[in-house]
Amino acid sequence: MKKKRKYTFRKFMNDVHLWLGLGSGIVLFLVCFSGTMLVFEKEIKALFAEDLKIKNKEEIIEIGDLVENLKSRGEVLGVSISNKETDPYEFRVKTSPEDRRGTIFFVDPHTGDTLKAPESSLDGFFMSMFRLHRWLLLDTAIGRPIVGVATIIFFFLAVSGIIIWFPKKWKWRNFKPGFKIKFSAKWKRINHDLHNTLGFYSCIFLVVMILTGLCWSFEWYRDAGSQVLGTKVFGNRGSPGIESQLDFDPSEELTVAEIYKVASKELNYNGITSISLPSSKKGVFQIRKYDESNWSPVVSDQLVLDRNGEMLQKEIFKEKPLNVQVASLIKPLHTGEIFGMFSKVLYFISCLIATSLPVTGTIIWLNKMKKKKVSSK
Structure with a gap:
């Protein structure tokens, strides 16, 4: 009589990984595929855009x-x-x-x-990819929570996958197979290695995408993130509540060119300056400047200038508390823009791997099912 095997923690993790993966595989495939397409959206559009000489x-x-x-x-x-x-x-x-x-x-x-x-078919394509990524092309009230729940499942898949990746016996010779793909082996082994090894290498990037991506899916998660960081996530958009201190007198106003000169003097470095124009009589000039020598192309310093050029607010990114910096970088951390082209390439590869994981994982499960049927005969 065969001795019944104990139901170990490792076996439990295997089951969690398997059934969560099978249950969410199609949604995760679509979300990861569309995310892969969106990584280089700006660069691809630029290739087909007409240059102004x-x-x-x-x-x-x-x-x-x-x-x-x-x-x-x-x-x-x-x-x-x-x-x-x-x-x-x-x-x-x-x-x-x-x-x-x-x-x-x-x-x-x-x-x-x-x-x-110029408008092109690419605009429609990328908008479809965006809607697929965020809402599965469904109504937002339906698609957003489905994507959110699938993203939470993806987090548990990543955690359980890393646990399974570790060998039972912690010796170097047991770790080595998990770091490489044995292309000389049969296709079943290659498929297993593609799932196991590539999943390991991309895991840290996928976890960052997951934890930041949930900020768009659930308000409760965004509020919890704000509590943890000690500052509001997505709360630093523009400068709400700041109004012009001037009575409306056109003679006191500076031109946009003069406002640009004031901003260039205050933020004296090379980079792109974005100026939002006043939209009402009490409106103000809001300026962002991106330092081309900075460590990140998406980090900006901000000014709010009254219509006569008086400084109403000045925010230098590097002078902000660390928690405020992290909160303001949620989007570039999710999209891969945080370090420019370098991080975009890493994110593209990671998203491509993530797209393949539901496929290779399902093939592993089908192979095991076939093996069980053969052994039971």
Whole structure:
């Protein structure tokens, strides 16, 4: 009579990993696949975008005049100015009430020539990928919690996967197979190694994506994250509540070009300056500047200037408390933009691996089921 095997913790982890993976596999495949497509969205769109040729002339048209020229197209929300002479100005224009984020127009500051960011089939493709990633192409009220629950399951899959990856006996010769893929073996072993080894190498990046991604799925998770960090997650968007201290007197106002000079003096380094224009009589200028020599291309310093150039608020990123810095970097930590191209490549590879895990995992399970059927005959 065969001695019955004990139901060990390792066996329990195997079962958790198996059944959670089978139950969420399709959703995770779709979410990870769409996430892989979105990593290089900006770069891919840029490849197919028409360049605005900057004509080399010494005279530069005043920014305010460029704003006036664009008002025929809609409400000008803001402008981004690079320190590179070969780059056009990038204006954001609200062309209709439905155009909440604004449409990008590139403008040659020497000639005033305007080029609207061209629409293409890629826009529709990437929007579909975005909706698939966030809501599975469903209504947000239905898709968001489904993706959120699948993401939580993914976290437990990652944890249980790492536990299973560790060998029973902690000796180096037992660890070595988990670090490499034996391509000379049969396809079943190769498939197992692809799941086991690639899952191990990508795990840390996937956990970062999971923990940050849940901030968009559940308000309770976002609130809990705010409690843990001691500052509000997604709370530092613009400068709400700050209004102009001036009575509305056009003679006291500085031009956009003068505001740009004030900002350049306050933030005296090379980089892209984004200026959000006042949208009402009590509105103020909100400025972000990205230091091109910084460790991260998404980190910015912020100014709020009154319409006469008076400083109302100044926030230097490196001077903020660490918890506030982390909270403001949730999005780039999730998308891989945090360290520019280097981190994007790592995230792309990790997302690609994550997309393959439900497939290789299901194949492992099917192979085991076939083996059990053969052995039971």
